[in-house]
Amino acid sequence: MSFRKLFDFLRDLNKNNHKEWMDSHRKEYFEVRDFFIDWLNQLDMRLASIDPDYSPTTGKNAINRINNNLLFHPDKPVYKDHFSGGLDKEKGKGDFYIHIGINECFVAGGFYRPPKKVLDSLRAAIDYNGEELRKILNDPSFKDSFEELIKDERLKTAPKGYSQEHRHIDLLRNKSFAVMHSFTQKEVMQEDFQDKIIELYKKMLPFRRYLNKAVTV
Template structure:
């Protein structure tokens, strides 16, 4: 089993996105799903060795359902066009997410549109020491991998309680604090893909630690 087989399955599923087809190919689905879970288990062990603050998360705990939630999104197809997984899972921590799909593949981490309490905590940390976050974001190795924060809606003015001329107003106006690194399907099918994921995780660590400290301190 390999990622090439996983992509083949997703392409066929996308062409036959219905329960009847899935029922006929249930064994194949479990085969590629088990492959991805085992790959995640290996990655989980390796990440735990390089990050003392890492929360162990098995592949079964990490992997998301392939079914779309049609109750809330009735216009979506029955099944997703990707496998997704969240590792380093712990309540209150920023996300670390892997997305392997036929239309896009990427790693992402941080807080995407967090709840008000979490967002307020991040803004308070920036108000207190935004220079630390800016130093992380401006580091060349960080920019080479992530470029900048994930683009999302921003406030048109300053958040309540902060002056418009705040020295970190460009950060304070953000509603999300997340980064993303894309991968091609070719990269994912290469033998060193897992090591590339680990390298991206390492570079993301200071960013996620800053945010995690902001929402827990």
């Protein structure tokens, strides 16, 4: 099994996105799903060996469902066009997300549209010590890998309780605090793909530690 076969399966699924096709191809689905779980298990063990604060997360616990939630998004197709999973999972903290699909492949980390309580904590940390976050974001090695925060909805004005003239108002207006790095399918299929992810994990650590500290202190 390989990522090439995983991509082939996802392309076929995307062309036949209905339960009848999936039911007749369950064996193929479980083969690629098990391959991805095993791959996540390998990555999980490697990350645990380099980060003393890492929360071990098995591939089975990390992987996300391939079914779309049609209850809240009835216009979406029955199945997703990707496999994904979150490692380094711990309640209340941002995980390390891996997304492998036919339209996009990337790793990401941080908090994407967190609940109000978490967002309030992140903004309080920026108010208290936004210089540290800005230093992380402006680090040349970090910028070379992640460029900037994921572009998402932002407040048009200052958050409640903060001045429009706040020195970090550009950061405070964000509703998400996450970064990502994209890969091509060709890169995913290369033997050193997992090595590249580990290097990105290391570069992302100061950013994720800052955010996690903000929501736990």
